[in-house]
Amino acid sequence: MLIIKLALKNILGAGLRTWLNVIALSFSFVAIIYMQGLYNGMSDQMEKIAIEAEYAGGQYWHSSYDPFDPLTLDDAHGKIPDNLHTLIDRGEAIPILIRAASIYPNGRFQNALLKGIPPDQKILSIPSGVLENGGTSIPALIGGRMARSTGLKKGDYLTVRWRDTNGTFDADEFFISNIMKTDDSAIDNGQLWIPLEKMREMMDMKGEATIVVLKSGSRFAENAGGWNHKNLEFLMKDIRALFLTKSIGGSIFYIILLLLAMLALFDTQILSIFRRRKEMGTLMALGMTRGTLIQLFTLEGAIHSVLAAVAAAIYGIPLLTYSARTGFGLPESTDDFGLAIGNRIFPSFTGALVAGSILLVLTVTTIVSYLPARKIAKLEPTDALRGKMT
Amino acid sequence: MKYIALVILMITPAFLFSQNNPSPAEILKKIDDNTISDSKVVISRMVIHGRRGERTVRAKTWQRNTSDSFTEYLDPPREKGTKMLKLGDQLWTYSPSTDRTIMISGHMLRQSVMGSDLSYEDMMEDPFLSSLYEGEIAGSGELLGRQVWIMDLTAKKDDTAYARRKIWVDKERYLILKEELYAKSGKLLKQVDIHEVKFIEGRWIAVSATYKDVLKEGDGTEMMIESISFDENIPDYIFSKASLRK
Numbered sequence: 001m002l003i004i005k006l007a008l009k010n011i012l013g014a015g016l017r018t019w020l021n022v023i024a025l026s027f028s029f030v031a032i033i034y035m036q037g038l039y040n041g042m043s044d045q046m047e048k049i050a051i052e053a054e055y056a057g058g059q060y061w062h063s064s065y066d067p068f069d070p071l072t073l074d075d076a077h078g079k080i081p082d083n084l085h086t087l088i089d090r091g092e093a094i095p096i097l098i099r100a101a102s103i104y105p106n107g108r109f110q111n112a113l114l115k116g117i118p119p120d121q122k123i124l125s126i127p128s129g130v131l132e133n134g135g136t137s138i139p140a141l142i143g144g145r146m147a148r149s150t151g152l153k154k155g156d157y158l159t160v161r162w163r164d165t166n167g168t169f170d171a172d173e174f175f176i177s178n179i180m181k182t183d184d185s186a187i188d189n190g191q192l193w194i195p196l197e198k199m200r201e202m203m204d205m206k207g208e209a210t211i212v213v214l215k216s217g218s219r220f221a222e223n224a225g226g227w228n229h230k231n232l233e234f235l236m237k238d239i240r241a242l243f244l245t246k247s248i249g250g251s252i253f254y255i256i257l258l259l260l261a262m263l264a265l266f267d268t269q270i271l272s273i274f275r276r277r278k279e280m281g282t283l284m285a286l287g288m289t290r291g292t293l294i295q296l297f298t299l300e301g302a303i304h305s306v307l308a309a310v311a312a313a314i315y316g317i318p319l320l321t322y323s324a325r326t327g328f329g330l331p332e333s334t335d336d337f338g339l340a341i342g343n344r345i346f347p348s349f350t351g352a353l354v355a356g357s358i359l360l361v362l363t364v365t366t367i368v369s370y371l372p373a374r375k376i377a378k379l380e381p382t383d384a385l386r387g388k389m390t
Numbered sequence: 391m392k393y394i395a396l397v398i399l400m401i402t403p404a405f406l407f408s409q410n411n412p413s414p415a416e417i418l419k420k421i422d423d424n425t426i427s428d429s430k431v432v433i434s435r436m437v438i439h440g441r442r443g444e445r446t447v448r449a450k451t452w453q454r455n456t457s458d459s460f461t462e463y464l465d466p467p468r469e470k471g472t473k474m475l476k477l478g479d480q481l482w483t484y485s486p487s488t489d490r491t492i493m494i495s496g497h498m499l500r501q502s503v504m505g506s507d508l509s510y511e512d513m514m515e516d517p518f519l520s521s522l523y524e525g526e527i528a529g530s531g532e533l534l535g536r537q538v539w540i541m542d543l544t545a546k547k548d549d550t551a552y553a554r555r556k557i558w559v560d561k562e563r564y565l566i567l568k569e570e571l572y573a574k575s576g577k578l579l580k581q582v583d584i585h586e587v588k589f590i591e592g593r594w595i596a597v598s599a600t601y602k603d604v605l606k607e608g609d610g611t612e613m614m615i616e617s618i619s620f621d622e623n624i625p626d627y628i629f630s631k632a633s634l635r636k
Contacts, residue, residue: 071495107607109502159605161579166549171573171605 003292007299011307014272018304021268024261025308025361030316031254032357037320037347038328039250043243044348045183047236052125053184055235057218059211060084060227065098073100073113077165077208081225084212092218094121095209097199101162103192105150113191114162116199116209123215126187130178131195137175138198143188147179154179160192164204172202183343258361262368269301269372280376281384294373301369305362323347414525414541420564421557422520424593427620429454433464435616438506439609447504448616456517458629469504473634481510484634491634506611507603512580515551519543522550530561533568534584537561552579563587563594578604591620 011018065076080088080095087093097116102109117124119131131139138160142152152158154176161171174192182188200206212227214220221229273280280293288296327344412420429452436447448465461474471486481494494501499511519525523543531538543555554576558568565587571580586598595618602610627633 071498104605107605109603109606111501159577161573161605163551164574167551168545168548168553169551169571169573169579170553170575171577171579172575 003296003299007296007303010296011300011303014268017268018307021261021265021304022307022311024264025305025365026312026316028254028258028261029308029312029357029361030319031257032360033312033316033349033354034320034323034347035250035254036247036353036357037324037349038345039243039247040350040353041324041346041348042246043239045345046239046243049183050186050236050239051216051232053182053187054124055213055232056123057214057216058221058229058231059213059235060093060224060229061211062209063226063228065210070100073098073210076210077203077205078226079207080209080212081227083222084224084227087214087218087220088212091122092215092220093212094118094123095196096211096213097196097203097205097208098210099162099199099203101160101192103150104159104161105152110150111190112160114160114199115191115193116196117193118196123213125182126193127178127180128193131193133177137173138194138202139177140174141178141180141193142176143180143182143185143191145185145188146191147176149189152176152179158192162202164202166204170202258364262364265301265304265365266368266372268304269297269369272300273297273372273375277379277384280379281381281386284379284381284384290377290379293376293379294370297373297376298366298370301373302362302366304369305358305365308361309358320347320349324349414527415520417527417539417541417559417564418520418523418525418543421559421566422518424564425566425595426456426517427593429622429624430618430620431622431624432618433616435614436504436506437612437614438504439611440505441608445505447506452622452624452628454624454629459513460628460633463504475629475631475634476513477629481513482631482634489635491631507580507601507606507608508611509603511551519555519557522546523555528556531558533558534587536563536567538567560587560594565594565596567596580604581610590618593620 062076062078064072064078066072077097077099084093084095088095094117097114099114101112101114103112104110117126117128117131119128121128126141128141130141133139137157140158140160142150147153150158156176158174158176159171160174161169164170174194180188187193196209200208212224221231223229283293284290324347327346329344432451432453434449434451436449438445438447445466447463447469449461449463451459451461453459457476457478459474459476463469463472473484475482475484481499482491483494484491492498494510499509502509503513522545524546525541525543527539528542529540531540538558538560541557541559543557545553552571553574554572556570556572557566559565560567565584566582567584567587569582570578571582573579581602581604583600583602584596584598585600586596587594588597589595595615597615597618599613600610601613602608
């Protein structure tokens with residue numbers, strides 16, 4: 001208790017030097033929490049968007065389907081197994097048929113993916129209801145990115161050419177029934193969503209699908225006759241790996257900030273030990289052991305981080321709360337990077353994140369404070385009293 | 391004896407008539423006989439009309455049994471050395487700039503060849519009209535100063551690339567002077583117009599034609615044959631993947 005009191009008295013007595021260190025350290029606190037919160041927010045947002053628009057409660061893939069290998073797409077279709085069919089009939093899953101096609105927007109040739117979806121589905125956030133009424137033409141729903149890249153607008157007609165299940169060419173006019181605004185480029189870029197039954201008819205693939213999407217929260221994971229179950233853990237793997245990499249990359253920024261703060265603290269400790277030799281000699285003469293003296297100096301350093309946490313809380317809490325509410329605006333071009341984030345990132349600050357950051361800074365500060373204090377172990381009281389350092 | 395004489399008398403006009411008016415199947419067979427050979431070596435020129443002007447690509451092609459072919463691009467310098475090998479239903483391209491051989495399959499087959507109106511899948515098509523289509527003579531007419539039959543062809547099997555074709559066939563030379571390729575829905579997809587024909591090594595050959603993807607804007611792609619020789623003895627090594635890198 002004595003050394004705590006003594007340490008507090010000493011560092012408060014140091015005045016400006018202490019507060020400069022505390023402010024520098026508090027910046028590190030806020031920066032660490034903000035950066036990590038930003039990455040957490042991005043990751044949460046991407047996962048949420050992907051779940052709502054693509055994955056819902058997990059997917060079943062046709063055995064030949066590999067989304068990263070477009071060459072497999074021609075063979076990736078088949079009859080839906082009975083147990084998945086039962087889920088579809090109960091409204092707990094939806095089938096999606098995916099095929100490659102060629103489109104001719106404004107007379108230009110472009111490759112595209114045709115995706116057949118039941119218009120009345122409610123499992124994914126895709127506004128497929130607009131596909132209910134297409135009149136005589138085939139209604140198609142496209143995303144904003146696709147609309148921009150092709151120059152298509154709502155109400156336009158588009159010539160689409162495809163090959164049916166036998167490889168025979170077919171072509172027809174599609175009517176752009178709506179342009180959806182989506183943050184998920186994976187359901188947008190180069191894709192046309194059309195009514196599933198119409199697509200099955202066009203492709204001569206009655207009752208077939210490429211993937212089956214399960215309802216959110218579904219725990220269904222039965223074996224489905226050669227169709228592979230992909231749970232959210234698997235489907236999110238790439239997003240999580242991406243953010244782990246981003247987070248590691250981003251940590252370089254606050255590591256530098258932390259290093260600068262630690263350098264300042266290290267210098268303060270060295271200076272403090274040098275200037276307080278007589279004080280150390282006196283304390284030793286009065287019976288304080290070297291170990292206690294080391295503890296005192298280490299504690300003085302560590303208290304800097306406690307004060308920094310308090311200072312960070314004073315200006316950091318309102319700042320971070322505000323940023324969590326209003327979000328962080330992204331430039332227009334971010335949309336083209338293929339990340340399903342949206343126009344704003346909303347940082348996400350959790351208790352674990354704050355506690356982890358405090359623990360990290362406290363530990364690093366304590367270590368940095370201890371390193372110069374080790375010198376005291378070699379200190380002779382008589383030399384110290386005379387202002388000498390051995 | 392009287393009976394035989396009567397039969398001969400009856401069938402003679404029919405025989406003579408069939409010589410002048412062969413059946414659609416016979417016409418298709420004769421078209422195939424005229425165009426298809428065991429092997430051929432062709433030097434061709436392709437003029438591609440793009441949005442930013444036109445460019446000409448020259449190539450030499452060795453072809454064997456209609457199923458295998460090897461093409462080496464000669465011009466322009468940017469494309470020189472690019473090679474393409476087709477063995478049955480498989481296709482590879484080799485690019486000297488990257489020194490890589492790529493197998494073209496799946497969606498890549500839909501891509502255009504050198505920016506032309508031809509896609510790789512057009513090159514993969516089976517050329518035998520007589521085995522793929524049933525024909526019907528829809529009429530007669532004149533094209534390029536030649537008397538032609540206008541024929542509607544319907545695919546015999548479900549797995550034929552084009553469900554329907556319309557061809558204009560020279561009545562005397564059994565050469566297609568114009569062709570329209572249709573989708574299953576009846577939409578016109580591609581059109582081929584012949585501009586010039588030549589008699590080479592006992593065959594009538596279209597030496598200048600325009601190939602047009604009708605769904606695309608533009609003037610199509612002109613194809614010209616600079617030289618062609620049939621039934622050449624082409625060594626087997628030409629049709630190997632190893633020759634792509636040579």
